[in-house]
Amino acid sequence: MAESESEGDTAAGIPAGLRAALLNCVPQRKDAWTTPPPQGNRPRRSRRPRPDARAGAWPLRRAARRHRARPGARRHPDRDAHQGESLDELLGFVEAMQEGAARVAAPTGPRTVVLPTFNGARKQANLMPLVAMLLAREGIPVLIHGRHDFDSRISPFELFDALELPVARNVDDAGQRLASDRLAILPTEVIHPGLDAMMALRPRMGLRNSSHSVAKLLDPLPSRSVRVVAVTHPEYVDSMGEALPQLSADDGRALLMRASEGEAYLHLRRKAHLQGFANGQGLDLNPASNEDLDWPLSPACEPAANADFIRAILAGAEPLPPRIADQISALRRLATA
Incomplete structure (x- = not known):
């Protein structure tokens, strides 16, 4: 073209x-x-x-x-x-x-968990913000970055609005929010405008390109982060699993996991896939009992309903899904070790 x-x-x-x-x-x-x-996100x-x-x-x-x-x-x-x-x-x-990536100031204490979001909700409630908010409540800082290109899905940024989670204006604002609130959200465009522009070509071309793979590995807090690499297809589990030992070799931390509807939270019914990386070494962070679960999936995709569901879990009015607890445990270990 x-x-x-x-x-x-x-x-x-x-x-x-x-x-x-x-x-x-x-x-x-x-x-x-x-x-x-x-079709879809499958590697070509x-x-x-x-x-x-x-x-x-x-x-x-x-x-x-x-x-x-x-x-x-x-x-x-x-x-x-x-x-x-x-x-x-x-x-x-x-x-x-x-x-070419901008840097965000890392707060003191545990490493900052970096959660990418590029898909949004499709058939079930998006619980990625729940993961972020649970970690922040424990004092583990979380930086969410992303963009949204799917008309057929509910934008995660609409969900952030419903949860009254503000989007930072710039990297300095994000660093201040990490220090004070332990949670910050940035559009990927702010961290890397060129990468964001490449990702924006997807609707026009109708296909993904390599920027969608590398964006999962974007790290604006080198040596002070835990990169969460959430993938959908087995081919990407293999390729990312080969790359992350090298990418984490210099005091790095990362969590490779299977995504749910493309978002960085574990599917509530399926076996967990939680592979950690620290200083180039792989870590099995799966729960001791790792079987498929009979757990209800909330259809609350609309931002207001999704936000209410997340608030209910945070307040204890709804039970915390075991797979979310498993993911929190793995990230806690990587962020505090």
Whole structure:
């Protein structure tokens, strides 16, 4: 899809070459597919980069080459058949992304849990804010960042409004809210405008691109955070599980988990998937008894009803779902260890 220079500039904040590399992961036009495109968020077979895209992708390629040159780095043996980003590509994307990310001042005490939100509620109440509010009540700071592009889902930002959780104006405001309230919300655009612009291409193209993967790894508080990486499909559990030991090696913390409707809270009925990472080492943070549960799912998707449901749980009028308690326990351990 050809773009004018002015449009390319407004999608800036991210190097043009990196933008080209990200775009190379999806067709440039919806009609460029010879077969129907895959539906939903499922990772797609990586496409061989075009020569012009390879030439323009120097920021990413340079970062990826640095990773391949390091001891222990390896290339995926089945690159042509691999779906989604390879390990080297993912590490290169994250390195380039982090170089351009704004920093939020970390409060004293436990590490700040970073919760991304990009999907919103579809069929059941979104309990990601419940996780954040429970942690904040314990004194564990939480930074939520995200954007919303789905007309078919309820925006998490509408839910924040219903819960009377204000969105911070800038990174300084977010740092002050973390220190005083232990909870802050920022649009991803404030932390990384270029990354946000790449994610905004999804409605226009009808497909995700690699920015949606790396955004889950955005860390505005390096070495003082717990990154929550919530994924939906098994392929991403594998790829993120390969990347996070390296990304957490330098005093990092992360929690890899299966998302519920794409949001960063455990599904209330399914087995927990809670894999922690600390200083490059994996940790099994699953509960001792980890079976499917017969637990009711609230259909309260509308912001007001969803907020009322969350408040009822916080007040003890509704029981705390065991899977939410499991997730809180895992994050508490990572944030305070």
